[in-house]
Amino acid sequence: xxxxxxxxxxxxxxxxxxxxxxxxxxxxxxxxxxxxxxxxxxxxxxxxxxxxxxxxxxxxxxxxxxxxxxxxxxxxxxxxxxxxxxxxxxxxxxxxxxxxxxxxxxxxxxxxxxxxxxxxxxxxxxxxxxxxxxxxxxxxxxx
Amino acid sequence: xxxxxxxxxxxxxxxxxxxxxxxxxxxxxxxxxxxxxxxxxxxxxxxxxxxxxxxxxxxxxxxxxxxxxxxxxxxxxxxxxxxxxxxxxxxxxxxxxxxxxxxxxxxxxxxxxxxxxxxxxxxxxxxxxxxxxxxxxxxxxxx
DNA sequence: AGCAATTGTTCGGGCCCCCAACAAATATGA
DNA sequence: TCATATTTGTTGGGGGCCCGAACAATTGCT
Numbered sequence: 001x002x003x004x005x006x007x008x009x010x011x012x013x014x015x016x017x018x019x020x021x022x023x024x025x026x027x028x029x030x031x032x033x034x035x036x037x038x039x040x041x042x043x044x045x046x047x048x049x050x051x052x053x054x055x056x057x058x059x060x061x062x063x064x065x066x067x068x069x070x071x072x073x074x075x076x077x078x079x080x081x082x083x084x085x086x087x088x089x090x091x092x093x094x095x096x097x098x099x100x101x102x103x104x105x106x107x108x109x110x111x112x113x114x115x116x117x118x119x120x121x122x123x124x125x126x127x128x129x130x131x132x133x134x135x136x137x138x139x140x141x142x143x
Numbered sequence: 144x145x146x147x148x149x150x151x152x153x154x155x156x157x158x159x160x161x162x163x164x165x166x167x168x169x170x171x172x173x174x175x176x177x178x179x180x181x182x183x184x185x186x187x188x189x190x191x192x193x194x195x196x197x198x199x200x201x202x203x204x205x206x207x208x209x210x211x212x213x214x215x216x217x218x219x220x221x222x223x224x225x226x227x228x229x230x231x232x233x234x235x236x237x238x239x240x241x242x243x244x245x246x247x248x249x250x251x252x253x254x255x256x257x258x259x260x261x262x263x264x265x266x267x268x269x270x271x272x273x274x275x276x277x278x279x280x281x282x283x284x285x286x
Numbered sequence: 287a288g289c290a291a292t293t294g295t296t297c298g299g300g301c302c303c304c305c306a307a308c309a310a311a312t313a314t315g316a
Numbered sequence: 317t318c319a320t321a322t323t324t325g326t327t328g329g330g331g332g333c334c335c336g337a338a339c340a341a342t343t344g345c346t
Contacts, residue, residue: 008207011195016258017265017274018171018184020281023209025164026303027285029332032161040332041161052154059293064151066166071334073295094293094342115159122160125283131160134280138163140268141277142170169334172301183301202324214303216326237311237324 017141028122035118036111044111046075047100050085051108055097057090079104160284171265178261179254187254189218190243193228194251198240200233222247 013019032041039047049061062072076098079085084104087096100108123131156162175184182190192204205215219241222228227247230239243251266274 008192008199008203009195010207011191012258013188013191015278016188016262017277018168018175019188020278020285021164021168021171022184022302024281024284025161025168026209028161028164029303042165042333045156045159045162048154048156049151052152056151057293060151064153066169067333068335069294070296070336075333092293092343096294115155119159122284125286126280130280130283133276134160134284135158135163137269137273137277137280138167140273141167141265142163143268165333172334185302200324210302211304212325213305213327218302235312235324239325 031122032118035121036114038107038111043075043079044115046072046079047084047104047108050098051100051105054099055088055090057095057097059095061098174265175261178264179257181250181254186218186222187258189215189222190227190247190251193241194243194248197242198231198233200238200240202238204241 029041032044036044045065046061049064050056053061058072058076059069062069067075076085076087080087083101084107086099086101088099089095090097126134172184175187179187188208189204192207193199196204201215201219202212205212210218219228219230223230226244227250229242229244231242232238233240269277
């Protein structure tokens with residue numbers, strides 16, 4: 001077996017928050033995908049918010065997760081195509097109200113435990129206090 | 144001016160590390176793109192490593208930044224197309240050695256200050272100690 | 287009634303990433 | 317040395333995630 005030479009010099013790269021955030025997020029994304037094959041992390045978050053706020057508008061939803069309205073369209077189109085979300089025209093006929101379909105509710109119920117397991121696994125190298133600390137620092141970063 | 148109703152209920156979403164990481168990374172990405180128009184965060188990292196390890200192989204580079212070899216191909220193709228990176232066949236004729244072109248070196252020199260300013264701006268809401276703490280916790284997460 | 291603002295949408299663009307399969311080249315071991 | 321295994325870069329197809337400009341329909345405002 002051939003042994004690789006010296007490890008690469010990393011320079012300032014490990015000191016850049018953006019780089020470290022990418023590595024961390026990628027690791028989390030990987031674990032999520034491995035444990036929850038039915039849906040992607042981003043779409044799951046959307047479903048979560050619709051579940052907690054039945055009838056919510058696309059714009060409000062987009063704002064809540066820091067996305068553009070135009071981005072939300074595609075996500076919801078996909079979720080609707082999968083039969084997980086229903087769009088209903090609001091009394092303000094410009095708006096669409098969003099609801100989970102029975103299928104959507106069933107999925108969320110089925111996923112709850114697996115998501116919690118995923119979160120435990122992801123944070124397994126952290127103590128409870130460290131996890132809180134991390135969440136807090138990330139919140140500070142976002143502002 | 145119309146006032147939006149109650150803020151959305153977020154449910155378990157803010158407690159998910161993946162979600163918070165996405166928000167944070169997106170904020171950092173935005174600031175990077177705004178302050179460094181010439182190149183993307185990912186490509187910048189690649190240039191950094193090539194600069195610090197002249198002649199490095201594509202595979203070793205991919206491994207260093209947790210990417211697949213096949214992913215690296217496209218990135219390097221783009222960087223080569225922009226005249227920032229040069230590929231030379233190694234003595235092991237399976238490999239390509241990677242070097243920055245003069246133009247690549249010039250770019251990196253020109254970007255150094257702006258990247259540092261970007262990093263300061265991104266971490267501006269954090270104390271120096273908190274920033275170190277965050278980097279450490281992210282490192283723990285990745286393992 | 288007329289102008290301004292909001293909502294959802296389309297369209298085009300970009301970044302980031304993976305897997306399977308493959309040819310060329312090198313390493314390995316009988 | 318020759319056959320086999322491994323490594324490297326590559327192509328091709330796929331997916332996730334995100335934005336801005338421009339537009340029609342609808343509503344708010346005056």
